[in-house]
Amino acid sequence: MKKSTSPSYWLVKQEPIAYSWSTFVKDGGTEWTGVRNFQARNNLRAMKKGDQVLFYHSVVNPSVVGVAEVTQAAYPDPTATEGDWSAVKLKPLHALKNLVTLADIKKDARLADIALLKQSRLSVMPLTEKEFEMIVEKGNG
């Protein structure tokens, strides 16, 4: 029986040098492992199948590049040799037509409260539905 809970919205960061959107698309999906920050881990654990996730490139041309979906909720991170860490599975849905750069996000007063700006070092963060849709619209509009 499929649950009818509405999806939640997230943003995950990755340096394109470490794992780029294009590699993600080529792979057709990936295990989101290696998160070693408690707050980010707790966000991973709050993800559920079907949630929508923005894929953000940090450091090099920082920008949102595409939309992904959670295909498996949190499970123990297989890359963790010690400690209590989690991973999820993600698959790419579609690239944004235009990158939505960090500068674009900063310029938009409606996105002033986004966690990306408030907590610049957090690598997995929740978004409101509005924030998610606004960024997707910027990227596809």
Added chain:
DNA sequence: GCCAACGTTGGC
């Protein structure tokens, strides 16, 4: 390459 912000570690 630099530096600010922030999380973690360890001494006390």
Added chain:
DNA sequence: GCCAACGTTGGC
């Protein structure tokens, strides 16, 4: 439990 030192992240 506090806080200084240190390491890492990430923007510029």
